[in-house]
Amino acid sequence: AxxxxxxxxxxxxxxxGVKSVMAFVEDFSxxxxxxxxxxxxxxxxxxxxxxxxxxxxxxxxxxxDSCRPTLTLPTVSVPAAVIAQLDDHSTxxxxxxxxxxxxxxxxxxxxxxxxxxxxLALEKVLA
Numbered sequence: 410a411x412x413x414x415x416x417x418x419x420x421x422x423x424x425x426g427v428k429s430v431m432a433f434v435e436d437f438s439x440x441x442x443x444x445x446x447x448x449x450x451x452x453x454x455x456x457x458x459x460x461x462x463x464x465x466x467x468x469x470x471x472x473x474d475s476c477r478p479t480l481t482l483p484t485v486s487v488p489a490a491v492i493a494q495l496d497d498h499s500t501x502x503x504x505x506x507x508x509x510x511x512x513x514x515x516x517x518x519x520x521x522x523x524x525x526x527x528x529l530a531l532e533k534v535l536a
Contacts (some may be wrong), residue, residue, distance in 0.1 A: 451490035451504040457482035459509050477530040484521045495519050
């Protein structure tokens with residue numbers, strides 16, 4: 410019975426014409442303070458969460474391994490030069506390279522998730 414009362418109040422509120430919009434802004438600084446790696450991309454120093462997961466697939470007798478290194482960071486932190494060069498598609502410039510944990514990575518994709526975070530897809534640059 411009490412659930413019905415709550416639902417009818419919700420409908421009364423919706424019918425009243427009162428409209429309220431509340432902006433929601435997430436503060437991601439706690440995540441990047443504890444787990445972030447400092448990098449320099451296109452001349453811009455920033456912090457992001459680097460991940461290089463390993464995956465082993467059951468392909469044939471010996472299997473197949475893979476990795477997909479990424480750098481997760483707030484979308485507002487992605488340098489404009491990175492977005493412009495990725496949108497150009499004509500060339501991959503050294504500006505899209507950065508070093509982390511002793512390896513050099515090339516940015517090959519930018520994936521904003523719509524919540525204020527972006528994932529930069531990376532490829533390891535072989536020496």
